Each structure stands twice: as structure tokens, then as C-alpha cells.
Amino acid sequence: QVQLVESGGGLVQAGDSLRLSCAVSGRTFRSYATGWFRRAPGKEREFVAAVSRTGSRYYADSVKGRFTISRDNAKNMVYLQMNSLKPEDTAVYYCAANRLGIGSRSSGEYEYWGQGTQVTVSS
Numbered sequence: 001q002v003q004l005v006e007s008g009g010g011l012v013q014a015g016d017s018l019r020l021s022c023a024v025s026g027r028t029f030r031s032y033a034t035g036w037f038r039r040a041p042g043k044e045r046e047f048v049a050a051v052s053r054t055g056s057r058y059y060a061d062s063v064k065g066r067f068t069i070s071r072d073n074a075k076n077m078v079y080l081q082m083n084s085l086k087p088e089d090t091a092v093y094y095c096a097a098n099r100l101g102i103g104s105r106s107s108g109e110y111e112y113w114g115q116g117t118q119v120t121v122s123s
Contacts, residue, residue, distance in 0.1 A: 002026045002112040004095045009117030012085055016121070020080040022095030022114060030073040033103045035110060036080045038091035038119075045107055048093070049080060053101035060105075063089075085121045092116040 008020040024034065035050035049069035050058045057069055068081040078095060096110035104110070 002032075002097060004097060004112055004114035006093065006095045006114045006117040009093060009119045011120045011122065014086055014121055014123050016085050017081070017083045018085065018119060020082065020093055020095075020117060020119070022078040022080075024076045024078065024095075024097055024112075026076070028099075029076045029097075031101055032097045032099060033101045034069075034071060034078040035096045035098075035103065035105075036069060036078075036093055037096060037107055038089075038093045039116075040088075040091040043091075045094070047105040047107070050103035050105065051078070052103035056103055058103045058105060082119070085119075087121045087123045090119060090121050092118050 003025040005023045033052045036048040037045050039045040047060050051069045066084045070079045094116045095114040097112040098110045
């Protein structure tokens with residue numbers, strides 16, 4: 001069973017930075033693709049960023065140039081560095097993993113999910 005645990009959320013001001021972390025259990029982590037999704041109040045869950053097993057990265061247009069996804073296979077960790085945060089980035093952020101190893105933008109492609117971490121950006 002693969003488990004994901006996010007951390008690093010919090011309350012920040014517009015323009016600040018945060019780094020989210022996701023610890024992934026399992027000995028085959030390096031074969032997974034991992035992604036970050038978010039759900040804002042009253043909205044559908046949306047794709048934020050993903051990294052494939054080969055290291056290819058994908059971003060939503062709304063975060064491109066501000067957010068960076070990375071992974072450390074030695075530590076079974078995934079990170080989301082978020083810079084120049086905006087109030088519209090306020091959401092619960094979820095880490096996800098898929099065994100296909102493909103950095104998909106579709107939440108349906110991910111079998112494993114964390115419990116989420118709240119990010120609140122004040123104006």
C-alpha cells in the first residue's frame with residue numbers, strides 16, 4: 001500500500017513563498033509519476049503540476065513560472081515550491097502518485113492520494 005503525506009501548508013501574504021512536501025511510502029517510488037492538485041472552496045479539484053518517472057515536468061498555465069515541482073527519489077519525497085503566491089492560490093493542495101509513471105494532468109490517472117494541506121494566501 002502506498003501512502004502519501006503532505007506538509008508545509010500555511011497562511012501567507014500575497015507575494016510570499018511556500019514549499020510543500022510530500023512523503024511517499026513504498027520501495028518503487030522512482031517508478032511512479034507524482035503530481036499536485038488543489039481544490040479551492042466551491043470549486044472543482046484542478047491540476048497544478050506533475051513530474052514523470054523520467055523527470056519531465058508539467059504545469060498548469062495558472063502557476064507556470066511561479067511554481068516548481070521536484071522529486072528526490074533517494075528520499076521518496078516530492079516538493080512543490082510556490083513563489084509569488086496570489087490569493088487565488090488559496091486551496092487545499094493534494095499530492096498524488098500513479099504507477100504508470102506518466103505525469104498526467106488528469107486526476108483520474110492517479111491511484112494514490114494524500115490527505116491534503118491547506119494553503120491560504122491573504123491579500
